[in-house]
Amino acid sequence: AQTVTQSQPEMSVQEAETVTLSCTYDTSENNYYLFWYKQPPSRQMILVIRQEAYKQQNATENRFSVNFQKAAKSFSLKISDSQLGDTAMYFCAFMKRNNNDMRFGAGTRLTVKP
Amino acid sequence: SAVISQKPSRDICQRGTSLTIQCQVDSQVTMMFWYRQQPGQSLTLIATANQGSEATYESGFVIDKFPISRPNLTFSTLTVSNMSPEDSSIYLCSVGWAESLEQFFGPGTRLTVL
Numbered sequence: 001a002q003t004v005t006q007s008q009p010e011m012s013v014q015e016a017e018t019v020t021l022s023c024t025y026d027t028s029e030n031n032y033y034l035f036w037y038k039q040p041p042s043r044q045m046i047l048v049i050r051q052e053a054y055k056q057q058n059a060t061e062n063r064f065s066v067n068f069q070k071a072a073k074s075f076s077l078k079i080s081d082s083q084l085g086d087t088a089m090y091f092c093a094f095m096k097r098n099n100n101d102m103r104f105g106a107g108t109r110l111t112v113k114p
Numbered sequence: 115s116a117v118i119s120q121k122p123s124r125d126i127c128q129r130g131t132s133l134t135i136q137c138q139v140d141s142q143v144t145m146m147f148w149y150r151q152q153p154g155q156s157l158t159l160i161a162t163a164n165q166g167s168e169a170t171y172e173s174g175f176v177i178d179k180f181p182i183s184r185p186n187l188t189f190s191t192l193t194v195s196n197m198s199p200e201d202s203s204i205y206l207c208s209v210g211w212a213e214s215l216e217q218f219f220g221p222g223t224r225l226t227v228l
Contacts, residue, residue: 033215037219042221043204043221043222043224044219044221044222045157045206045208045219046219047216047217047218050215050216052215091156091157095215100145100147100162100210100212100217101159101162101172102147102159102208102217103159104156104157104158105156106155106156107155107156
């Protein structure tokens with residue numbers, strides 16, 4: 001079974017600074033996908049960024065980037081130039097290839113302070 | 115992308131009763147999923163709603179407790195039967211396509227059982 005671990009229940013960052021959220025996972029699969037989802041207080045889940053395991057290049061979406069270390073089974077999210085609107089729960093998720101069954105970590109509550 | 119609505123957005127129910135949650139999508143989707151998010155916790159997959167056949171349930175979830183319907187490619191319902199306070203959670207619907215990696219989430223239904 002796949003497990004996803006987020007070891008930081010809560011984090012805070014000053015506006016305009018950079019923060020990194022950690023995620024590790026356990027799998028015997030070789031082909032899979034990793035995601036970071038954001039859940040603001042409105043509770044609407046929003047996809048932030050995704051990474052295909054077969055791609056060595058780290059995914060980037062504007063201020064959001066990942067550090068994907070396949071051998072270490074690590075998938076951290078870096079948020080640059082943090083904004084107040086980034087305040088939310090962040091969930092790391094794993095999905096096997098050809099199986100849309102998504103497994104989520106426990107989440108990290110990020111607070112961006114003015 | 116997809117626009118997903120859920121009804122009701124929240125409800126307070128009495129122990130022993132049942133509640134049916136609706137999930138409506140603005141376009142045809144291959145896959146529909148139901149998740150539970152207990153207070154302050156991560157998302158747990160309940161089942162995959164299959165169009166034209168019975169839902170596929172995850173370990174720990176059974177059809178008698180969480181019957182699911184999927185009459186067409188844009189609609190699904192989840193019923194929480196014979197409710198107890200332990201069923202108090204947010205229930206989220208998500209959708210995806212077989213050829214796509216993304217899942218789009220509905221706004222969730224906040225259920226409180228007294």
